[in-house]
Amino acid sequence: MAVIQKKICLLGDFAVGKTSLVRRYVEGGFDDKYLSTIGVKIVRRSLTRPYGTLHLVIWDLAGSDEFSTTAPRYLQGTAAALIVCDLTRPQTLASFQFYADLLQAQAPAIPQIFLGNKADLVAERALSDADLQAACAPYGGRYLLTSAKTGEHVEQAFSLLADALEVAR
Amino acid sequence: MSATPTDLDPVLLAARAAAAFTRTHRLAYAHIAPDLTIARASPNFEKLLDSSDTPIEGQPLTDRLWGFIGAEEDLLAVLRGTAPDYMLEQVNHELPDGSTAYLTYRVTRLDQDGETGGLLLVIEDVTAASILQQHVTQDRNELRLVQTQLSHAIVELQRLNRFKSLVLSMAAHDLRSPLTVVRGYADLLLKALERGKPVDREAIATILAQADRLNQMIANLLNLDQIERGQLIIKPAPCDLNELVRDVTKTISPMAALGGLSLLLDLPGTPTRVYADPDRVRQILQNVMSNAVKYTPSRGRVEIVIRPFEDEAILRITDTGPGMTQAQVARLFQPYYRTDDARESQIEGSGLGLFIVKTLVDAQHGAVAVDSEPGRGTTLTLMLPLANSAGDGQDAGQENSRRR
Numbered sequence: 001m002a003v004i005q006k007k008i009c010l011l012g013d014f015a016v017g018k019t020s021l022v023r024r025y026v027e028g029g030f031d032d033k034y035l036s037t038i039g040v041k042i043v044r045r046s047l048t049r050p051y052g053t054l055h056l057v058i059w060d061l062a063g064s065d066e067f068s069t070t071a072p073r074y075l076q077g078t079a080a081a082l083i084v085c086d087l088t089r090p091q092t093l094a095s096f097q098f099y100a101d102l103l104q105a106q107a108p109a110i111p112q113i114f115l116g117n118k119a120d121l122v123a124e125r126a127l128s129d130a131d132l133q134a135a136c137a138p139y140g141g142r143y144l145l146t147s148a149k150t151g152e153h154v155e156q157a158f159s160l161l162a163d164a165l166e167v168a169r
Numbered sequence: 170m171s172a173t174p175t176d177l178d179p180v181l182l183a184a185r186a187a188a189a190f191t192r193t194h195r196l197a198y199a200h201i202a203p204d205l206t207i208a209r210a211s212p213n214f215e216k217l218l219d220s221s222d223t224p225i226e227g228q229p230l231t232d233r234l235w236g237f238i239g240a241e242e243d244l245l246a247v248l249r250g251t252a253p254d255y256m257l258e259q260v261n262h263e264l265p266d267g268s269t270a271y272l273t274y275r276v277t278r279l280d281q282d283g284e285t286g287g288l289l290l291v292i293e294d295v296t297a298a299s300i301l302q303q304h305v306t307q308d309r310n311e312l313r314l315v316q317t318q319l320s321h322a323i324v325e326l327q328r329l330n331r332f333k334s335l336v337l338s339m340a341a342h343d344l345r346s347p348l349t350v351v352r353g354y355a356d357l358l359l360k361a362l363e364r365g366k367p368v369d370r371e372a373i374a375t376i377l378a379q380a381d382r383l384n385q386m387i388a389n390l391l392n393l394d395q396i397e398r399g400q401l402i403i404k405p406a407p408c409d410l411n412e413l414v415r416d417v418t419k420t421i422s423p424m425a426a427l428g429g430l431s432l433l434l435d436l437p438g439t440p441t442r443v444y445a446d447p448d449r450v451r452q453i454l455q456n457v458m459s460n461a462v463k464y465t466p467s468r469g470r471v472e473i474v475i476r477p478f479e480d481e482a483i484l485r486i487t488d489t490g491p492g493m494t495q496a497q498v499a500r501l502f503q504p505y506y507r508t509d510d511a512r513e514s515q516i517e518g519s520g521l522g523l524f525i526v527k528t529l530v531d532a533q534h535g536a537v538a539v540d541s542e543p544g545r546g547t548t549l550t551l552m553l554p555l556a557n558s559a560g561d562g563q564d565a566g567q568e569n570s571r572r573r
Contacts, residue, residue: 038259038306042260057238076242077239091317126399
């Protein structure tokens with residue numbers, strides 16, 4: 001049986017919930033306390049696939065200022081990416097384009113999915129589906145509404161990326 | 170006779186320097202073979218990584234350090250000498266006690282007699298400096314989040330302030346006018362009753378018309394609040410547009426009768442089933458039909474026609490009112506917009522009705538358009554999806570929340 005390792009990057013502004021999404025996906029938990037990431041957290045989750053094992057090696061990268069100084073080169077060799085925004089902070093959507101362009105330059109034509117996170121905060125939601133659609137349309141990517149708190153669409157986001165990786169293989 | 174430092178073999182000197190450095194700087198190193206397996210590691214290598222499950226020598230680098238997965242090409246470039254080094258800074262490493270160590274990986278080429286001897290991986294523990302940096306980043310980001318929350322609060326306060334001003338201005342003028350009329354006519358009716366005179370049906374019709382106007386103004390205010398808060402709830406279901414038009418006609422008939430207007434309905438003989446929220450459609454019709462009646466002069470005509478066309482129901486309201494210029498039509502759906510003629514006339518209005526109409530129609534996948542010309546009246550066309558053509562979204566009980 002084959003064993004394949006693929007690097008996946010999570011990109012997005014600070015406090016959009018990248019670390020929480022990874023924690024939900026890898027450990028199945030959630031912590032409301034916000035803790036800024038500096039540098040990069042690298043974790044792995046193994047998936048059993050028909051051909052063997054797929055190790056998703058997930059890079060949770062620091063957002064915003066820290067990202068611009070250190071992380072662009074971290075994107076080298078990435079096989080797929082999730083670009084995350086916070087549905088309650090419209091300014092985090094503006095960064096979609098920045099991260100998508102950077103990804104295009106460092107790792108062209110790789111599968112990517114856009115995530116509108118914190119979907120559980122219904123009353124505070126400030127970004128509509130149309131906003132997300134318009135932001136990701138130029139990159140041909142699809143988007144999902146996720147909640148690291150409730151787990152909504154988190155598993156699905158990574159599964160879709162894993163499927164896309166196999167198509168691209 | 171012992172050797173002086175100057176007599177030391179340079180390789181031995183380098184090794185001793187490295188050993189001294191590893192003692193003082195919490196760093197470890199490993200020799201990576203050209204096939205990217207770990208050939209040899211310093212004694213503290215596994216301690217620094219806090220992993221000692223299996224011997225490290227002979228293992229692929231990417232199996233032991235996931236940070237190098239995807240970096241194979243970069244490592245080979247260093248090996249070939251086409252890149253000076255490869256570096257990963259502040260790789261977070263979770264320790265068994267839950268704390269985080271921050272490690273920096275640097276890979277350089279090892280030369281041996283001009284030939285490559287593989288790669289040298291140096292891992293440095295930069296936790297102390299990184300923790301300080303993390304605290305600074307944490308404080309800065311939390312400050313930015315508070316700034317964002319404050320900005321939202323300011324916008325919300327401004328909105329509430331505008332809304333409060335609108336409510337006050339409507340309460341002071343628009344809401345008061347129909348109440349004055351109601352009170353006046355109620356007085357007349359009372360006096361007539363006291364004098365044993367017959368009840369004036371026109372007075373009752375006026376009271377009813379003014380009560381409906383009040384009701385519509387309050388509904389518009391509530392709609393505006395929901396729209397501005399992004400909390401407009403639409404509950405679509407199949408409903409008969411003909412029936413809704415007939416319902417609303419009953420409420421505006423007294424107003425039309427007072428103005429001596431002809432109110433004509435041309436509806437299909439069979440139900441026109443649209444997929445929309447019936448309460449919202451009633452609000453839309455109340456606004457557009459009462460507008461047509463309000464702005465049409467005495468003895469004028471308002472005609473309402475419904476026709477199904479392809480997958481939509483088309484509703485046209487044509488009046489013989491004063492009409493509008495193209496520039497006025499272009500601004501008609503903006504909030505608080507009223508034409509100069511409307512402002513100067515005695516006809517009361519807040520300029521919110523058509524803005525709310527458009528918002529409600531858009532939220533139900535419909536469309537609204539106005540065709541007008543000064544002196545030639547106005548036709549307002551409303552399109553709503555027919556019940557059998559609105560696609561997958563027709564499940565009973567589905568709710569859409571439209572947000573701005």
